[in-house]
Amino acid sequence: MAILLCRVDDRLIHGQVVVGWGSQLGLDFLVVVDDELSASEWEQDLYRAGLPDDIEARFPDVEAAIREFPDWKASAQRGFVLTRDLATMRRLAEGGALAEVEINIGGLHDAPGRRRILPYLFLGDEDREELLRFQRAGSAVSAQDLPGARKIKLEELLNLASG
Amino acid sequence: MSDEVQGILVGHGKLAEGMLDAVQEITGLGEGLVTLDNEGLTPEALEERLGQLAGDQPSVVFVDLPSGSCAFAARRLRHRQANVAVVCGVNLPLLLDFIFHRTLPLDEIIARLRTHVGVSIEYTTDGDSPVPGR
Numbered sequence: 232m233a234i235l236l237c238r239v240d241d242r243l244i245h246g247q248v249v250v251g252w253g254s255q256l257g258l259d260f261l262v263v264v265d266d267e268l269s270a271s272e273w274e275q276d277l278y279r280a281g282l283p284d285d286i287e288a289r290f291p292d293v294e295a296a297i298r299e300f301p302d303w304k305a306s307a308q309r310g311f312v313l314t315r316d317l318a319t320m321r322r323l324a325e326g327g328a329l330a331e332v333e334i335n336i337g338g339l340h341d342a343p344g345r346r347r348i349l350p351y352l353f354l355g356d357e358d359r360e361e362l363l364r365f366q367r368a369g370s371a372v373s374a375q376d377l378p379g380a381r382k383i384k385l386e387e388l389l390n391l392a393s394g
Numbered sequence: 395m396s397d398e399v400q401g402i403l404v405g406h407g408k409l410a411e412g413m414l415d416a417v418q419e420i421t422g423l424g425e426g427l428v429t430l431d432n433e434g435l436t437p438e439a440l441e442e443r444l445g446q447l448a449g450d451q452p453s454v455v456f457v458d459l460p461s462g463s464c465a466f467a468a469r470r471l472r473h474r475q476a477n478v479a480v481v482c483g484v485n486l487p488l489l490l491d492f493i494f495h496r497t498l499p500l501d502e503i504i505a506r507l508r509t510h511v512g513v514s515i516e517y518t519t520d521g522d523s524p525v526p527g528r
Contacts, residue, residue, distance in 0.1 A: 241436050246406060246462035277469045281461040281482075340436040350434070 234304050236311040237329060239320050240338040243268075243313050244278050244288070247337065251377045252311065253286070259308035260287040264296040264323060265315055293319060297326035317361035324370055333371040336388075348391045349383070351376045359392045399452045399496045399503055401427040403484065404444065404464040417489050426496050427489070432464050440467040445474075452477040452500045454492060454507075456484040479504050485513075 235256045240248065243263050252258070261282070268274055269292040279288050291299060296312070300323070303310050314320045316339070323329055338351045345353035352374055354362075362385060365372045372385040383391075403410040410429035418424040428447055432440050444455065444467050453475075455468040460482040468480040479500060481488065491510050495503055 242463045242466075243437070244461060245466065246459045249461040250459065273473065277466060277473065280469060281465050283461070340434060340439070342436060 233306040233309055234300075234312055234332060235309050236335055237320070237332050238311060238313050238335040238337045239315075239317055240313060240336075241315050241340055242338055243315055244281065247377060248311065248313065249282065249286070255378045256311075257309045258286055258311060260289065260303075260306075260310040262289045262291065262296065262303060262310055262312045263314075264291055264293055264312060264319060266292045266319075269295070293322045293326070296323060297328045300328035317358055317365075321361055321364055324365070324368060329370065333373065334365070336372065336374040337376050348388070349374060349376075352388075354392045359389070362389055362392065397452065398426065399454060399498070399500050400448075401489070401492050401496065402444065402447050402453055402455045403427060403429045403489070404432065404440075404455060404468060405429075405458040405484070406432060406462060406464065409458055413484065413486065413489060416486055417493060420486075421490065421493060423493050427493060430464075432462075432467075437463060437467060440464070441470050444468065444471050448475065448478060450477075454479045454481055454500070454503060456481050456489065456492075458482075458484055481507060 236252055238248065244261060249258070263278070269290050275290045282288055314323070320334055336352065339353055339358065341347070341353045344355040345358065348354050362372065366385055366389065374383040374388055375381070403413055408431060410431050414424055414427055414429050417427065430443055430447060435443070440463060448471060455471065455478060457464040457468050457480065459465060465480065465482050472478045472480050477500060488507055488510055491506055492503065495506055
């Protein structure tokens with residue numbers, strides 16, 4: 232499988248993704264799935280400007296990502312898929328793109344209505360609802376900021392979010 | 395608004411604070427250089443704080459990693475403000491040069507910094523080298 236990481240992280244492309252995960256798993260391309268970003272060329276250029284030359288970045292909207300996901304999985308190159316929130320990743324899952332793919336939650340930070348669950352994870356009621364939707368759909372979801380960190384599975388996350 | 399250029403040092407963990415500490419240790423100076431770390435901040439919050447620090451003042455934003463969240467926040471600020479420059483891969487010689495020349499116009503500061511971005515790597519297996527095998 233050529234999609235090695237499917238990650239929810241509000242920072243999208245950043246150091247932990249490119250260096251922390253990328254250098255350990257190998258990384259040829261990054262796919263940022265985001266309806267807003269897919270329509271903003273200057274923001275895409277901004278992200279590309281920060282990447283090493285040998286890493287390609289793509290910025291599809293959710294619909295295009297659902298269509299193209301099988302090609303990324305079949306590719307000989309190694310890629311990561313990123314979304315900035317749980318809802319976008321859930322839409323990918325509902326579109327059938329994420330069958331047999333584990334979803335990594337790597338960073339959702341403090342915002343009004345959210346509370347701290349882990350140092351890199353702040354969740355509010357909406358986020359908890361999204362996690363419950365993943366649970367009902369039987370999706371494999373866990374939180375883990377870096378490859379060497381403990382992986383926290385969905386059930387434990389929901390317990391923490393309820394506490 | 396001041397026309398004097400300020401430096402904003404943004405990094406992962408405590409890098410910014412640590413580098414400012416090193417600048418102060420070496421020069422006794424630190425005025426005109428402020429720090430921000432990205433810990434626990436959303437991209438929006440990081441960009442907002444960076445914008446508050448910059449204000450309308452000409453600024454050089456020094457960041458550590460070109461592909462890091464600090465660099466992306468700085469590039470967003472630069473997209474909005476032409477009097478902001480972004481320097482990735484910050485190191486101590488760059489900061490020291492900035493501190494001693496920050497009364498120059500922004501363009502001249504950047505021209506100076508461009509000549510100081512090289513990394514000095516001292517290692518050779520050549521026995522004639524003044525620093526053999528170091």
